[in-house]
Amino acid sequence: MQFIADLHTHTVSSGHAYSTFLENARAAADKGLLMIAITDHGPAMPGGPHPYHFGNQRVVPDYLFGVRVLKGIEANVIDYKGTLDLGEKQLARLDVVLAGLHNVCSPVDSVEKNTMAMLEVMKNPWVDIIVHPGNPEFPVDAEKIVRAAVEYDIALEINNSSLTVSRQGSRPYCKKFAELAKAYGAKIILGTDSHFASYIGDFTQAHALLNETGIKQEQVLNSSIDRILMHLNRRKNRLHPVAF
Ligand SMILES: [Zn+2]
Numbered sequence: 001m002q003f004i005a006d007l008h009t010h011t012v013s014s015g016h017a018y019s020t021f022l023e024n025a026r027a028a029a030d031k032g033l034l035m036i037a038i039t040d041h042g043p044a045m046p047g048g049p050h051p052y053h054f055g056n057q058r059v060v061p062d063y064l065f066g067v068r069v070l071k072g073i074e075a076n077v078i079d080y081k082g083t084l085d086l087g088e089k090q091l092a093r094l095d096v097v098l099a100g101l102h103n104v105c106s107p108v109d110s111v112e113k114n115t116m117a118m119l120e121v122m123k124n125p126w127v128d129i130i131v132h133p134g135n136p137e138f139p140v141d142a143e144k145i146v147r148a149a150v151e152y153d154i155a156l157e158i159n160n161s162s163l164t165v166s167r168q169g170s171r172p173y174c175k176k177f178a179e180l181a182k183a184y185g186a187k188i189i190l191g192t193d194s195h196f197a198s199y200i201g202d203f204t205q206a207h208a209l210l211n212e213t214g215i216k217q218e219q220v221l222n223s224s225i226d227r228i229l230m231h232l233n234r235r236k237n238r239l240h241p242v243a244f
Pocket residue numbers: 074100102131132
């Protein structure tokens with residue numbers, strides 16, 4: 001399986017990442033990717049950007065070094081009602097909205113409460129992708145999440161960083177999500193969650209997990225530009241349709 005896009009990357013604006021838009025795009029071009037999404041952490045992350053950062057990303061060209069650059073966010077789920085840390089006006093301007101639970105921004109509680117938070121955020125009409133759902137810090141009812149992802153047409157991420165440098169102990173949970181995604185036909189993306197440009201486009205561990213579970217290429221959004229565009233444009237409420 002070939003991956004032509006990395007839809008989860010961070011820049012210096014996240015506060016604890018160390019490369020710029022230009023460096024990320026350059027790394028994507030060097031790896032032969034056709035598309036990259038810049039998805040800095042939402043404003044609730046300590047050291048994260050001000051909301052203006054997201055609104056003004058439109059000044060960044062759509063193509064850098066021949067790579068299509070999507071402007072996005074990795075928004076924080078900040079309560080059990082699935083509230084995100086960026087308002088609808090700014091979310092509407094973005095090309096891609098990732099959402100996830102983070103221990104410094106999201107309340108950590110029982111399986112029931114964590115699952116509720118994740119289910120609620122999937123109903124948010126601006127959310128495209130749930131990131132690292134297999135994070136062991138937030139145990140959830142994986143079957144409920146995967147069924148809801150199919151119902152609400154949300155993609156679930158297999159996060160390569162969770163299998164390498166972050167969120168220790170994620171692998172069995174990520175594998176469970178991959179198996180359930182296969183069983184229910186949920187959409188999957190692989191993300192590197194790069195906090196430094198050299199990680200961009202390296203999906204080695206996430207790819208190995210996909211191979212173990214036998215997920216079909218048709219389920220994996222970032223193996224095809226058309227699949228990505230179809231997913232991002234499935235919602236008609238975007239201010240601008242996403243084009244390649
Ligand atoms: Zn994250």
